[in-house]
Amino acid sequence: MKLLTHNLLSSKSLKGVKVGYPLRIVAKDVKINESKFNKEFVKKIIPKLDWQVFINAAVQIGHNNDLSDELIDDYENNDEFLKKVHHLLVEIEIINGELICPETDRVFPISDGIPNLLLNVNEVP
């Protein structure tokens, strides 16, 4: 699971959960995959991100780098910045670990890089 996906997922479908976002990450196994930088994609994806959550997630799994908590203004023309975002967003992959609901502590396992968000019948409202 990549940090981009983490940024998009919530546990709001759990019974009694209001926001369910952001999910906490426990990363047991992290792999770095080099992937081709697509400037167009990174430019388009940044406005879709919850920036703060993205930065925090990077810190949580120990890939803290020099991106600041505040999104810079003219990122569209800043290749160096976009490349850093690209690296954190799609090159870091959590192979095994857990996503944890911030309100109920329900654990969603990540195995072979694939998060499992299935709920049991008694967990659905």
Place this chain on the structure above:
Amino acid sequence: MKRFQYLLWFAHEHVSFRLHEIEAIASVLKIPIKWIEPPSDKPWYLVELPSEEAVQKLSARSVTMRRAIHLWADEPTVPRLHASLKEKCLNGLLEPYKLKSFKVDVDLFCNSQTQEEKLERIESFSYMPFQGHVDLMNPDVTFQYIEYYGLDPKIVPANPTRTFFGRVVSESGRQLIHELSLKRRKFIGNTSMDPQLSLLMANLGKVSNGDLVLDPFVGSGSLLVAAAKFGGHVIGTDIDFLMLHGRTRPTRKQTRHIARKDESIEANMVQYSCVDKYIDVIVADSAIPFWRSDVEFDCILADPPYGIREPTERIGSKESLPIIKKEGSSVHFPSKIEYGLNEIIKDLMWFSSKHLKLHGRLLFWVPVFRQDYNDAQIARHSCFQLIGNCEQVLTTFTARRLLVFEKIKMPQDTDECSSAIPTSSTFREKYFTHGDENRLTRKQKKAEAAKNKEIWFAKLNNVNVK
């Protein structure tokens, strides 16, 4: 601005998808098309396009087109075509290509030709002042000659009703169909989508570079492969844990007894060198919301389960079934209930009304029983406009339809949604019983025919004996 006339020459299949595809690609690439002839079911479009580069870009993405041809002559009869070409050759049309190596391709639409007849046809252009040599493998320039005999294979006229000659500008994206062939794909499932239709969906979905594309019923990921090929960055979700982990029963007959190994959607992406476009797949039930509330995708593609070759199910329980939880396994196997097709579709449309960008496209297939189908059954939602409704016939009785929607407004509380496709359980019932009935009558007919034959033989023998 100088514009050029081109003949877009199509493969004669998936005809109802053709116009939607060309319009969608032109819209993605921002290429203005001027129609010289209104688009029809005939296997070509006559268009005016701004440049040769535009033609190349347009055809490179199309999977219904065969090739794009710069039109030199378009006449109703063969003699007139030759007369027209002769005159144009005198006016120096051929000048830039005179010294190049070349070949001439001949296509007969709705007719056939032997190798000799083909050579004869090619020879009939010998008046053209070519000085370069013929090169069948790697020619500098290819010419295309087309004779059109109408659309009805039962009534083939003696002479073509229309003839074309021109220079091939570019080949289409159809080689991708072979590149993505399911035969050589690493990971496939029982319901993997045919590559041509997957590519068509990506085109109709207007997938373009840097888009975020979602398939909420991802299965073995065929739609994602096609979307990634056209620049989409892809995410898929599926309720089937074993499928996403590549641990279902093997699909290929030859290797039925060998468990899948290293098979996954990601492995397919690696195979087709578009793993850079692969984001993630997630095991989740699409009937339950789990995306952050304001996530927006650029395109949503789906081939929802119909209940024929895969179960339609969601999490839930009819009665108080025990919750199955294997000891020592971190994986949950929640109980699942039947999830009707119309429910799936309505959920998908509600979901898309929230999570698709404005003017983004939502595409999905629905199965129909052809006799019972009418347009009123088709899904509707006040946020969506139906752009296309293309039928792919599966059997005499059944078909599936690809519905193409565009989001035309942001969701409101007053939105409405409906879908009244005869439900999947009846579809399933009919799918199987109708086939049975048919088989039964066929069997009876066969038996009757055999009996008649016997009687006939008996009579014949009697006559002989006498």
